[in-house]
Amino acid sequence: MTPQQRGVPPRASADRLGRLLNLVPYLLARPGIAVADAAAGLDITERQLREDLELLWVCGLPGYGPGDLIDMALDGDRVTITYDAGINRPLRLTQDEALALVVALRMLAETPGTGSRDAIERALAKIENAAGDQADAPVTVQLPAGDGKLDAIRAATGRRHALRLTYYTATRDETTDRVVDPMRVLMVGGKGYLEAWCRRAEATRLFRVDRIDAFTELDEPAAPPPQAVPHDVTEGVFRPAADLPLVTLRVGRGSRWITEYYPVEDVRTEGDEWLVRMRVTDLGWAQRLLIGVGPDVTVVGPPELVERIRAQAGAALDQYAAPPRAAAGTDG
Amino acid sequence: MSRTRTERLVNLVICLLSTRRFLTAAQIAATVPGYEHDPEDPKDHEAFQRKFERDKAELRDLGVPLEIGTASVFDNEPGYRIAHREYALPDILLEPDEAAAVGIAARLWQHAGLAAAASSGLAKLRAAGVEVDPQATLGVEPVVTVDPAFAPLAAAARDRRAVTFSYRRPESDEPATRRLEPWGVVLFQGRWYVVGHDRDRRATRSFRLSRIVGNVRLTGRTGAFTPPTGVDLISHVATFSAPVPHNGSATVTVRAGRGAGLRRWATSVVPGTDSDQLTIPYADVERLAATLVGYGADVRADGPPELREAVIQQLKEVVARHDRIAAAGAR
Numbered sequence: 001m002t003p004q005q006r007g008v009p010p011r012a013s014a015d016r017l018g019r020l021l022n023l024v025p026y027l028l029a030r031p032g033i034a035v036a037d038a039a040a041g042l043d044i045t046e047r048q049l050r051e052d053l054e055l056l057w058v059c060g061l062p063g064y065g066p067g068d069l070i071d072m073a074l075d076g077d078r079v080t081i082t083y084d085a086g087i088n089r090p091l092r093l094t095q096d097e098a099l100a101l102v103v104a105l106r107m108l109a110e111t112p113g114t115g116s117r118d119a120i121e122r123a124l125a126k127i128e129n130a131a132g133d134q135a136d137a138p139v140t141v142q143l144p145a146g147d148g149k150l151d152a153i154r155a156a157t158g159r160r161h162a163l164r165l166t167y168y169t170a171t172r173d174e175t176t177d178r179v180v181d182p183m184r185v186l187m188v189g190g191k192g193y194l195e196a197w198c199r200r201a202e203a204t205r206l207f208r209v210d211r212i213d214a215f216t217e218l219d220e221p222a223a224p225p226p227q228a229v230p231h232d233v234t235e236g237v238f239r240p241a242a243d244l245p246l247v248t249l250r251v252g253r254g255s256r257w258i259t260e261y262y263p264v265e266d267v268r269t270e271g272d273e274w275l276v277r278m279r280v281t282d283l284g285w286a287q288r289l290l291i292g293v294g295p296d297v298t299v300v301g302p303p304e305l306v307e308r309i310r311a312q313a314g315a316a317l318d319q320y321a322a323p324p325r326a327a328a329g330t331d332g
Numbered sequence: 333m334s335r336t337r338t339e340r341l342v343n344l345v346i347c348l349l350s351t352r353r354f355l356t357a358a359q360i361a362a363t364v365p366g367y368e369h370d371p372e373d374p375k376d377h378e379a380f381q382r383k384f385e386r387d388k389a390e391l392r393d394l395g396v397p398l399e400i401g402t403a404s405v406f407d408n409e410p411g412y413r414i415a416h417r418e419y420a421l422p423d424i425l426l427e428p429d430e431a432a433a434v435g436i437a438a439r440l441w442q443h444a445g446l447a448a449a450a451s452s453g454l455a456k457l458r459a460a461g462v463e464v465d466p467q468a469t470l471g472v473e474p475v476v477t478v479d480p481a482f483a484p485l486a487a488a489a490r491d492r493r494a495v496t497f498s499y500r501r502p503e504s505d506e507p508a509t510r511r512l513e514p515w516g517v518v519l520f521q522g523r524w525y526v527v528g529h530d531r532d533r534r535a536t537r538s539f540r541l542s543r544i545v546g547n548v549r550l551t552g553r554t555g556a557f558t559p560p561t562g563v564d565l566i567s568h569v570a571t572f573s574a575p576v577p578h579n580g581s582a583t584v585t586v587r588a589g590r591g592a593g594l595r596r597w598a599t600s601v602v603p604g605t606d607s608d609q610l611t612i613p614y615a616d617v618e619r620l621a622a623t624l625v626g627y628g629a630d631v632r633a634d635g636p637p638e639l640r641e642a643v644i645q646q647l648k649e650v651v652a653r654h655d656r657i658a659a660a661g662a663r
Contacts (some may be wrong), residue, residue, distance in 0.1 A: 017342065017390065020372070021342070021345065021394075026561065029461035034546060043455075047535060053401050055335060059339055059343050059346060061347070062350070064343075080436060085350075089416075089420035091421065092397075092419065092422070095395075095660060096445070096446070098453065098455060099486055100446040104438065105437045107440065107474045107519070108440070113471065114469070114470040116429065116433065116473045119432070120430075120432050120437075122427070123431070123437075124561070126424055126425075129422070130422050132461060136490055140484065141519040142519065142520050158471050170593065184473060187475065188522075190523075191522065234477065253503050260543075262444075269505070287628070289592070290624045290626075291622070294622050295646065298653045299654065310650075311358065313625070313647050314651055315629035315650065319632045330528065
């Protein structure tokens with residue numbers, strides 16, 4: 001297994017050799033490029049680039065005489081390769097490189113709302129071609145089809161206008177209006193999100209596109225303030241802070257799946273049941289969510305939530321004490 | 333790595349690229365600077381051989397295609413060369429919008445190893461003359477994350493090697509060992525799966541990568557199996573996710589200003605004084621009942637009768653279960 005397949009970066013030595021083999025063709029394709037620009041394009045320091053050039057200068061064909069060595073013209077700050085000793089093309093893509101590019105392109109192609117599917121698919125075809133059979137990546141991606149809403153939000157975000165949203169906040173079970181300054185549109189775990197500065201909350205928020213029930217593009221420009229910092233979503237969208245309330249549940253075998261859908265703090269087995277602790281933003285949300293999961297879930301803490309659930313369920317039951325009513329329009 | 337070693341490796345690559353005939357280790361030692369040694373001295377020679385082995389491994393790790401053949405028809409000794417046509421990235425010409433797409437794709441990886449691979453792949457494309465605008469954006473960024481099992485499974489599927497792994501479903505108490513001939517890896521509804529032929533169950537199976545515990549072991553040889561032609565991997569994962577028709581119609585009374593989540597699913601809302609009456613389509617009675625139960629006293633199920641009964645039953649159970657907890661807590 002290659003280092004990359006193990007998920008670790010390659011060793012420094014392979015790094016430098018790879019970089020040098022890349023450097024000659026890179027410069028060959030850009031005669032007269034400024035050293036500073038080349039360093040920026042290669043993502044190394046100027047000093048590192050000059051050291052690399054010095055090393056290459058003493059390498060070349062057997063014989064290693066003046067006509068055999070890699071040669072370059074340094075005119076002021078500009079460099080041109082005048083003799084490449086045979087390394088005039090970059091190395092072909094490795095299996096990992098092909099896999100990484102092809103899978104990312106396939107994801108991009110499937111992402112709704114980008115408006116550039118054609119360009120992405122053309123690029124994908126060319127990369128697969130250039131990678132040859134290295135690109136035989138047995139990876140298929142399917143992302144949920146866009147319903148036009150993601151596309152419209154992306155377009156509005158691109159035009160850099162503020163938006164008025166009608167948004168359903170699941171945690172508080174409320175639909176409210178608010179004005180936001182869009183920052184970017186993301187797809188995480190198969191769902192689209194608008195990341196924006198919410199003027200109401202005075203904070204950066206991730207709005208799930210399928211909960212944006214309506215939106216209007218305003219004339220005023222989007223102006224997220226300096227403190228509007230994008231979320232780090234590598235670990236997922238919901239990363240519970242340590243100060244959120246902790247809920248403890250007893251979960252039967254049939255409802256264990258909830259530990260795969262929500263981040264949990266910890267799980268202990270108690271015979272056939274699991275004792276699960278999870279952090280929630282709002283106890284009301286926990287009640288709606290957890291009781292709605294099914295008969296296999298019992299909330300055992302905190303005590304105020306248990307009491308609330310019991311009281312609510314009792315009050316709800318009282319509604320059914322009278323025989324069922326018929327007509328529409330009568331009050332509850 | 334020392335500069336001397338790097339120089340030696342660069343010269344080795346140039347030398348092997350330039351030769352049409354296979355060069356033996358001895359010829360390479362006599363030609364490429366850095367391999368000087370006394371072939372008559374066993375220790376010196378052994379040191380050279382180890383050095384050369386490490387260097388060859390370095391080239392292979394980098395993906396340099398080292399060709400091995402015999403130097404002459406009189407000789408069994410292996411010789412080496414690099415065919416330029418195998419070494420080089422083929423010509424690739426990308427339009428600006430295509431190059432932008434590749435640049436964006438390369439940035440999407442949130443997995444260290446694959447991010448590095450995407451980055452080095454992109455570096456090779458640029459060395460081939462492709463210009464990528466670092467500011468380009470497509471407006472929507474998919475966040476590309478994979479489980480740790482992704483890389484070995486993709487490699488195994490490509491090489492057609494069987495795998496063994498430990499798999500735990502939440503309903504089970506213990507993980508089970510599974511043996512699979514992997515056909516491919518699939519992303520569906522935000523989750524990664526591997527699909528293939530389960531050697532123990534002797535049937536097609538799909539596995540969620542997030543449920544794989546520990547390392548994936550590749551077993552056996554390359555090309556050990558052939559996946560069926562034209563297999564649609566997504567269909568094997570999507571079988572249980574087909575949309576369910578919502579044929580039932582529920583009538584629900586919701587307190588004014590409450591139950592916003594339910595109102596979004598309602599096909600009609602008839603306002604009243606203290607409460608409103610909603611019509612909500614549904615597929616499964618018990619599931620809608622469970623959702624309504626979550627809204628407690630803000631909601632009353634009026635019809636159909638089976639829904640009302642289901643809600644009443646579930647509410648009784650919720651009361652009973654939480655009565656015990658509250659009572660236990662009060663002691």
